[in-house]
Amino acid sequence: MEAGDVSEMDLSYGSGSGEAEGKGKSELRTLLERDPSRAETVIEFRDVHLAFSREREVLAGVDLTVRRGETKIILGGSGEGKSTILRLALGLIQPTRGSIRLFGEEITTLDEAQLKPIRHRVGMVFQGGALFDSLTVAENVGFCPMENHGMTLEQAEPLIRRRLKYVGLSDAYDLMPSELSGGMAKRAAVARAMICSPEVLLFDEPTTGIDPIGVRRLLRLINRLRDDFEVTSVVVTHILKDARFIGDSLLVLRAGHIVFDGTFDELMATKDPFLRDFIAEQEGI
Amino acid sequence: MNTVQAIDYSLRSFVEESQHMARVMFGGLRATPHAWRFRRQVAIQISRLGTSAGWVLVLAGLFIGLVLAMEWGTKLEQFGAKLLMGRIVTIGVIREIGPVLAGIMVAARTGSMVAAELGSMKVTDQIDALRALGGDPMVHLVMPRQVASVMTLLPLTLFCDLMGVIGGWLIAISLLNTPSTFYWHSALDSLQFKDLAVGFIKPIFFGWIIASISAHYGLYTRGGAAGVGSSATRAVVAGTLTVLVADFILGKLILALWG
Ligand SMILES: Nc1ncnc2c1ncn2[C@@H]1O[C@H](COP(=O)(O)OP(=O)(O)OP(=O)(O)O)[C@@H](O)[C@H]1O
Ligand SMILES: [Mg+2]
Numbered sequence: 001m002e003a004g005d006v007s008e009m010d011l012s013y014g015s016g017s018g019e020a021e022g023k024g025k026s027e028l029r030t031l032l033e034r035d036p037s038r039a040e041t042v043i044e045f046r047d048v049h050l051a052f053s054r055e056r057e058v059l060a061g062v063d064l065t066v067r068r069g070e071t072k073i074i075l076g077g078s079g080e081g082k083s084t085i086l087r088l089a090l091g092l093i094q095p096t097r098g099s100i101r102l103f104g105e106e107i108t109t110l111d112e113a114q115l116k117p118i119r120h121r122v123g124m125v126f127q128g129g130a131l132f133d134s135l136t137v138a139e140n141v142g143f144c145p146m147e148n149h150g151m152t153l154e155q156a157e158p159l160i161r162r163r164l165k166y167v168g169l170s171d172a173y174d175l176m177p178s179e180l181s182g183g184m185a186k187r188a189a190v191a192r193a194m195i196c197s198p199e200v201l202l203f204d205e206p207t208t209g210i211d212p213i214g215v216r217r218l219l220r221l222i223n224r225l226r227d228d229f230e231v232t233s234v235v236v237t238h239i240l241k242d243a244r245f246i247g248d249s250l251l252v253l254r255a256g257h258i259v260f261d262g263t264f265d266e267l268m269a270t271k272d273p274f275l276r277d278f279i280a281e282q283e284g285i
Numbered sequence: 286m287n288t289v290q291a292i293d294y295s296l297r298s299f300v301e302e303s304q305h306m307a308r309v310m311f312g313g314l315r316a317t318p319h320a321w322r323f324r325r326q327v328a329i330q331i332s333r334l335g336t337s338a339g340w341v342l343v344l345a346g347l348f349i350g351l352v353l354a355m356e357w358g359t360k361l362e363q364f365g366a367k368l369l370m371g372r373i374v375t376i377g378v379i380r381e382i383g384p385v386l387a388g389i390m391v392a393a394r395t396g397s398m399v400a401a402e403l404g405s406m407k408v409t410d411q412i413d414a415l416r417a418l419g420g421d422p423m424v425h426l427v428m429p430r431q432v433a434s435v436m437t438l439l440p441l442t443l444f445c446d447l448m449g450v451i452g453g454w455l456i457a458i459s460l461l462n463t464p465s466t467f468y469w470h471s472a473l474d475s476l477q478f479k480d481l482a483v484g485f486i487k488p489i490f491f492g493w494i495i496a497s498i499s500a501h502y503g504l505y506t507r508g509g510a511a512g513v514g515s516s517a518t519r520a521v522v523a524g525t526l527t528v529l530v531a532d533f534i535l536g537k538l539i540l541a542l543w544g
Contacts, residue, residue, distance in 0.1 A: 054294055092413045116419055124417045130410035134329075148419045192418070 039067040048098035060256030076253035082236040123193030127204040129185035131177040144196040163191040182209040240282040310497040312423030330433030346445035350452020371471030374453035383446035384487035392524030396499040400520035403503025404513035435492035442488040
């Protein structure tokens, strides 16, 4: 047992604290395993195209579906548009054409004010952490309760401390982001994304720059959020081992298209030469 | 890509960028009722903007006053009208030179600072993170900078005005042998309310427009660290030019309305 397990006991994602203990797999989870298509669709992309310049379409017709309670992995090479997909899912950028639904609502036609309540149900961990460098770690982590629930820093402190402890950053409360290492910043970003207990969490390469123990803890956290609180996660990663540990299903993105959509075992059994290459490369590392 | 497509594309990006600029200008303005909630950010910005331009403006104002008085004084002396000098220096400094000089200084220093700061936030995804967390960049970032910019430019302008008038006085008593009281009488008697009003309105407007332009370039930054540098440069160029153009337009407008 690793040291991290002790603090993991303290998680209270929803309102109650201890009640989650021993709850184990939820009904939804069982349902999802039996018949995935019956769970509610949380994120849905239909024929999504996106071009930043005239010359090249980054996404050329992407279809994807993420159901409640599942952990979806997005794999793909550098620059293939993985981060872009997460941005689109939050309405941070707009597609050139196509439909994006979040919790059943078409978000491509909404303005910032209309997007706000929907975004509140989603947490995002950006690739580089994206901590606000003029605020302390505590103010960063407590941003959501302070901005959206009118809390003061003092009121939010217990919650912030709990989340910081959860990601193993108890001592970082008063530090500035510039005083954190890359891995610490990433973990603070995870704490910030999950503080308001969102239903969906989007992780952009959450494990890069974190030590192996930290990685396992973070991956276990993602699994636990799913099992106990039915949190839906979309995780961008390029580490196959991590993907296997947390993922229910995977997408592989290449040249603007989803070239694979299925389970881990299906990916391993594939005959597609590109995917075989991709796997071989990953396993070689 | 053929020529028509290229023109179409650059036209589109121009329109897009102009829309963004307008959103920043008025989005920040609309958020000013929240200024009190963000007083800490406003105060931080004021201390950063104010300290960066203060000393430069003291010297710039003084030397402009000296030069102006020297040039005009010797010319006016030929017509036996050197007693008018206080009046010319004061009106010139308060209506035109003070606001423009302070505006340009602030556009140069503040502009690069604000654009670089927001630009680096942009390229490190902090702007998107802010939006994802339910914050509004116009309220959290643009408005405090606009308010701070206006609140620093106004006193800086008045300071610059004062130094200019003092510069004129130094020349008057030393080079032109005008009695001190003559200079001050001529300077103050001729001042009308509308001169002071112009001297006040300009810095308020310039402060707002400078902060808006810089924030626009910062938030519009693309392409990593190199993009941040070019945004800062563009903000300075556009900011200083806009101060001069806006000065002309405002001057014209005020003349038309007030004379
Ligand atoms: N704001 C933008 N303006 C122009 N081009 C962009 C922008 N954002 C992304 N791109 C381009 O879109 C493509 C996909 O970018 P994205 O960041 O989604 O890749 P990624 O799959 O996340 O890569 P990585 O694994 O390196 O993070 C890249 O070619 C990038 O150059
Ligand atoms: Mg990425």
